[in-house]
Amino acid sequence: MISPRSMAMFMALPLIALVCVSLMWWNERTRSLQGTRERERALFSEVMALLEAHYDGPVDREQLLAGGLSGIAEAAKDRYTIVWTPEEAKQETERSEGKIVGIGVVIEWREGAYPFVRFVEPGGPAHKAGIRSGDQIAAVDGTSTKELENKTLVALVRGKLGTVVKLTIDRAGQSLEFPVTRAEVELRSVQGTRMLDGTTVGYMRIENFSLATHDQFERAFAELRQTGMTALILDLRDNRGGVLDDAVKIADGFIEKDGLPIVSTRSTDEKLERCKELGIAIDKSSAGEVYHSKDGGSVGDIPLVLLVNEASASASEVLAGALQDYGRAFLIGTKTYGKGRVQKVFPLPSSKDDQPYHLKITVARYYTPLGRGLNRSSPRDEPSGIEPDIDYPVSAAQKLAILRRFEIEKYETPANADALSLEEDRKAWATPDPHIEAALRYLRGEKIFVPALPATSGD
Structure with a gap:
């Protein structure tokens, strides 16, 4: 008669065998992967050595390294997955921190x-x-x-x-x-802060998002409040994004109820399956992360208009999408760029410790509170960015004047055009901004008329 202990051992044998087979398979796969990576490193080094030994011309190993690394990143066929040289990495760090020496x-x-x-x-x-x-x-x-x-x-x-x-x-x-x-x-990312002439409407522009942007926004908002602001025009035109956290903090200030999603992230099923197969830990952004409101609507229920255009991208689209989804802001301008990609930067430890190369990789995608995606598949594709509530295209001449005003506002906010020293600055400052004019009409409760653009020559 078989004892209970013997029976238990007998029943456990298939499980033990399965575990052993799984471990053997995993060890073999790990060895195979390590061998593949060693061959890839050897191949890269061999190409460098052969060029150095046989190329009929000057050879700069640092340039070869930078070109090789960039080529690998480009092969991912994602224009946002790139390699930064040490100097580029330094500049990007300064930009994200919002300060330079x-x-x-x-x-x-x-x-x-x-x-x-x-x-x-x-x-x-x-x-x-x-x-x-x-x-x-x-x-x-x-x-x-x-x-x-x-x-x-x-x-x-x-x-x-x-x-x-x-x-x-x-x-x-x-x-x-x-x-x-x-x-x-x-570095000033919040610019042009002022009360618009003859109104109680405040205006400010966010050029990009850095770790200093939210603090700059709060200071500018408080300054406008103290001068009697009753409504705000927040300009996100030509804002190509930056630090997500500061965009989320600004959105949070306009959302009165806590615990509401502002933006969520998640990766494609293809990536998640690959990570699972390779035994790679999945980070929060890839697995699915949600940023919730928690500020209690600190800026209050002030009427808000956001200005956006085809160069508003990434974090600025996150801000615009969240406030539009909750009906907290009215959007005027043109459809945004469509860059809803979450990116993570990795220093490359094999490069110089004091000046490493960095690899910026798209790891997931952004989604608005209502689940809208923001991505376009390629630069030529139709964007799936944020549609404004009023689509208001501008002419090439108007666009140039707007961009010139942006350049002026980076450094100063003149009382009038006559206060500017350069003739081209005075001309641009005196040119009405159609998007700001439309925002003022909306805030006054007036109908917005969008004029037809002049026909362009095919020559």
């Missing part, structure tokens, strides 16, 4: 003349040193600026925190020397 000036170039200082950041290093708007930069640390390319001049002016750069300034024909100590300078 510099002297706090904006430099503009004119044909046949020295580059000149377009704007001096109040309280910044250049301002403290005595640099003025309109000063011409003749030399940087003794190097003449006459023949310098833009990026070379910017690299000379910027540098390490706490170091000194000497600017030779031509001011009305007088040569002056200014030593300026480099410091951290905040």
